[in-house]
Amino acid sequence: MDMNMVAREASQVMAPSINSLPRPVPPKATKKPKKAVLFFEVEILDAKTREKLCFLDKVEPNATIAEIKNLFTKSHPQWYAARQSLRLDPKGKSLKDEDILQNLPVGTTATLYFRDLGAQISWVTVFLTEYAGPLLIYLLFYFRVPFIYGHKYDFTSSRHTVVHLACICHSFHYIKRLLETLFVHRFSHGTMPLRNIFKNCTYYWGFAAWMAYYINHPLYTPPTYGGQQVKLALAIFALCQLGNFSIHIALRNLRPAGSKTRKIPYPTKNPFTWLFLLVSCPNYTYEVGSWIGFAIMTQCLPVALFTLVGFIQMTIWAKGKHRSYLKEFRDYPPLRSPIIPFIL
Amino acid sequence: MTVLAIVPRFLSGSRNTPEIDISQPPQPEADLGDGWPVGSYRNTTRGLGGAGLCSFALTQHGAPGSGGYREVEGGAKEERRMTGSETGASLWEARGHLPSSKMVFTARFLLPPPAPTPRVSPWPRLITLTPPPPSSYPLLGRAHSASSCLLPGQVEIGILDMAAAATAVSSTTKGNGTSGRSGPSEAGGPRKKKGPGPLATAYLVIYNVVMTAGWLVIAVGLVRAYLAKGSYHSLYFSIEKPLKFFQTGALLEILHCAIGIVPSSVVLTSFQVMSRVFLIWAVTHSVKEVQSEDSVLLFVIAWTVTEIIRYSFYTFSLLNHLPYIIKWARYTLFIVLYPMGVSGELLTIYAALPFVRQANLYSISLPNKYNFSFDYYAFLILIMISYIPLFPQLYLHMIHQRRKVLSHPEEQKKYE
Numbered sequence: 001m002d003m004n005m006v007a008r009e010a011s012q013v014m015a016p017s018i019n020s021l022p023r024p025v026p027p028k029a030t031k032k033p034k035k036a037v038l039f040f041e042v043e044i045l046d047a048k049t050r051e052k053l054c055f056l057d058k059v060e061p062n063a064t065i066a067e068i069k070n071l072f073t074k075s076h077p078q079w080y081a082a083r084q085s086l087r088l089d090p091k092g093k094s095l096k097d098e099d100i101l102q103n104l105p106v107g108t109t110a111t112l113y114f115r116d117l118g119a120q121i122s123w124v125t126v127f128l129t130e131y132a133g134p135l136l137i138y139l140l141f142y143f144r145v146p147f148i149y150g151h152k153y154d155f156t157s158s159r160h161t162v163v164h165l166a167c168i169c170h171s172f173h174y175i176k177r178l179l180e181t182l183f184v185h186r187f188s189h190g191t192m193p194l195r196n197i198f199k200n201c202t203y204y205w206g207f208a209a210w211m212a213y214y215i216n217h218p219l220y221t222p223p224t225y226g227g228q229q230v231k232l233a234l235a236i237f238a239l240c241q242l243g244n245f246s247i248h249i250a251l252r253n254l255r256p257a258g259s260k261t262r263k264i265p266y267p268t269k270n271p272f273t274w275l276f277l278l279v280s281c282p283n284y285t286y287e288v289g290s291w292i293g294f295a296i297m298t299q300c301l302p303v304a305l306f307t308l309v310g311f312i313q314m315t316i317w318a319k320g321k322h323r324s325y326l327k328e329f330r331d332y333p334p335l336r337s338p339i340i341p342f343i344l
Numbered sequence: 345m346t347v348l349a350i351v352p353r354f355l356s357g358s359r360n361t362p363e364i365d366i367s368q369p370p371q372p373e374a375d376l377g378d379g380w381p382v383g384s385y386r387n388t389t390r391g392l393g394g395a396g397l398c399s400f401a402l403t404q405h406g407a408p409g410s411g412g413y414r415e416v417e418g419g420a421k422e423e424r425r426m427t428g429s430e431t432g433a434s435l436w437e438a439r440g441h442l443p444s445s446k447m448v449f450t451a452r453f454l455l456p457p458p459a460p461t462p463r464v465s466p467w468p469r470l471i472t473l474t475p476p477p478p479s480s481y482p483l484l485g486r487a488h489s490a491s492s493c494l495l496p497g498q499v500e501i502g503i504l505d506m507a508a509a510a511t512a513v514s515s516t517t518k519g520n521g522t523s524g525r526s527g528p529s530e531a532g533g534p535r536k537k538k539g540p541g542p543l544a545t546a547y548l549v550i551y552n553v554v555m556t557a558g559w560l561v562i563a564v565g566l567v568r569a570y571l572a573k574g575s576y577h578s579l580y581f582s583i584e585k586p587l588k589f590f591q592t593g594a595l596l597e598i599l600h601c602a603i604g605i606v607p608s609s610v611v612l613t614s615f616q617v618m619s620r621v622f623l624i625w626a627v628t629h630s631v632k633e634v635q636s637e638d639s640v641l642l643f644v645i646a647w648t649v650t651e652i653i654r655y656s657f658y659t660f661s662l663l664n665h666l667p668y669i670i671k672w673a674r675y676t677l678f679i680v681l682y683p684m685g686v687s688g689e690l691l692t693i694y695a696a697l698p699f700v701r702q703a704n705l706y707s708i709s710l711p712n713k714y715n716f717s718f719d720y721y722a723f724l725i726l727i728m729i730s731y732i733p734l735f736p737q738l739y740l741h742m743i744h745q746r747r748k749v750l751s752h753p754e755e756q757k758k759y760e
Contacts, residue, residue: 214710214715214717215715220711220715299714300714300715300716
């Protein structure tokens with residue numbers, strides 16, 4: 001017998017009642033009136049302690065989980081809806097906000113288990129903070145604000161063109177990201193755990209400071225192959241930025257406003273999107289390409305290390321995305337690799 | 345009704361748990377009088393090579409870290425609470441599920457496990473409700489799914505092993521946090537587990553025996569050198585080679601985690617081992633002037649005693665005959681040895697600093713072609729500072745673990 005089945009049956013048989021006896025008989029209060037409407041009862045237990053947290057009666061059968069979460073917030077205001085994870089089974093998957101109560105495998109008295117996801121913060125907030133940081137920090141180093149380099153260098157400017165170019169590229173990159181966060185991306189999830197903002201900001205801001213220190217250092221050494229290297233790298237950077245932007249637009253167009261649908265992305269007329277033929281997550285491919293271009297342009301080891309770490313992280317994400325595409329869509333194009341065509 | 349969860353002692357790769365029917369309480373079986381509890385794997389499946397090589401250790405929910413090769417902290421947080429004896433629920437009533445491998449892999453370093461029920465011994469027991477099918481024993485090899493390497497591994501309990509508390513905290517949060525970014529992670533569902541095969545276990549036994557022997561050699565070397573010299577100064581030179589060899593050999597443990605024959609997190613184990621190796625090679629070996637310092641002896645003694653106990657603990661656990669004294673030693677001696685080791689390490693690094701500055705050891709300065717600089721002196725200072733948050737966390741964690749693991753001396757003696 002499948003464990004989930006046992007669990008569900010057991011839960012329906014043995015759901016505790018309002019007066020919280022250890023194993024009381026479930027309330028037979030579900031109405032079966034002569035009228036057509038059949039209300040559900042929803043009981044919310046803590047997934048860890050099995051403590052009864054809330055009992056909702058007269059819940060519409062077509063109520064969504066989102067509505068139930070809002071009802072739950074009324075009795076426990078400290079757990080706003082974004083923090084709640086409701087599930088049918090204490091160790092099962094979290095129910096989606098769009099799920100409808102009557103379509104769930106529950107009886108007329110539904111028992112849901114609650115887990116607190118911890119303080120949440122919206123994705124948009126996190127993205128804006130983590131991208132605004134590098135933008136500003138790099139500029140602090142570029143303008144050689146006091147106390148970073150020696151006093152004689154305060155507010156001086158580098159004599160190398162590549163340093164000015166690097167500042168333009170870096171700033172452009174982060175401005176682009178900020179604008180995309182505000183106007184382009186459509187997020188699947190509204191929030192993420194609060195801890196993430198500290199982790200992410202440390203990563204982005206830390207690396208930005210480290211890279212900027214060396215690129216804007218008075219003792220910076222320009223690239224070995226001079227102008228040629230810089231021009232080539234700039235071209236790579238620009239193309240990859242365009243590519244990355246095109247992919248973001250293409251992904252945005254896949255999903256109508258406010259929805260959370262998932263579809264297979266396909267190449268469009270834009271040549272940059274043709275990478276979809278070979279790769280599941282070309283936005284990451286282009287991102288790595290941009291940073292490789294930036295590393296070649298500045299010939300700076302910290303930039304290369306930042307590129308490497310970013311590449312590793314994006315590969316992990318791309319593989320995860322690729323796997324979920326494969327799981328979700330039977331007809332997913334088999335030629336595609338997660339991030340690097342044919343290789344990774 | 346005992347509160348038990350079936351947790352694989354050795355986890356690797358893909359999971360095929362036996363279907364265990366928990367809808368009925370286990371029926372008492374005839375005691376075969378061999379000293380093993382009723383219903384144990386041993387006396388129900390004698391023919392299946394039940395020498396414990398492919399053991400499924402029964403770990404009581406409330407007493408994590410109760411023996412076993414790697415202390416399994418009772419499975420995931422959810423399960424533990426769910427079947428906690430304080431709620432009076434028994435396994436079948438609690439609609440238990442076998443913990444998923446991913447749940448078990450959760451490192452809950454700093455979360456205190458719930459109080460153990462006094463009825464059940466935290467000793468590892470070879471009890472399964474139904475014996476696992478032989479086909480579930482995997483061959484050696486890496487069978488992790490790609491995402492499993494992301495998840496924090498089980499907690500490695502040892503003295504200076506636990507150097508990765510901070511990374512454990514961060515890795516648990518990462519596990520929760522990145523689920524948003526990296527797509528939905530699979531939670532729940534049927535749990536499938538396998539143990540390592542008999543070959544892996546044999547190899548691990550050999551590895552642990554060799555390491556125990558190695559550290560014993562170092563211990564004996566120290567004693568002999570002390571007796572020969574008459575003083576405890578500059579004993580490092582007499583055990584330099586075996587120390588380097590066996591401490592560096594611990595790098596294999598990272599490999600064990602990576603290929604899955606040991607259910608610990610690769611990240612945590614790497615952190616632990618690398619910090620030791622760093623001290624041996626990048627500090628003590630590289631800065632010759634500190635080799636005659638007394639602080640070196642301090643950490644060498646601490647490590648030697650710790651490692652001898654730790655490796656013998658693993659050896660006995662693998663062979664399912666863990667004497668209580670070893671377990672006691674592992675969870676008690678750290679109280680003295682851990683601060684001792686940390687002091688030795690810090691003093692050694694501190695002693696090395698002036699020489700590093702003088703020689704500009706391992707440092708690169710600007711300007712250079714790759715626009716990079718590294719100041720080893722500053723790096724060492726950063727390392728020393730990092731001990732400040734790490735040491736108390738680890739130490740307190742070990743204290744908590746000790747309380748849980750060593751909380752039932754009467755019952756443990758019974759099963760000795």
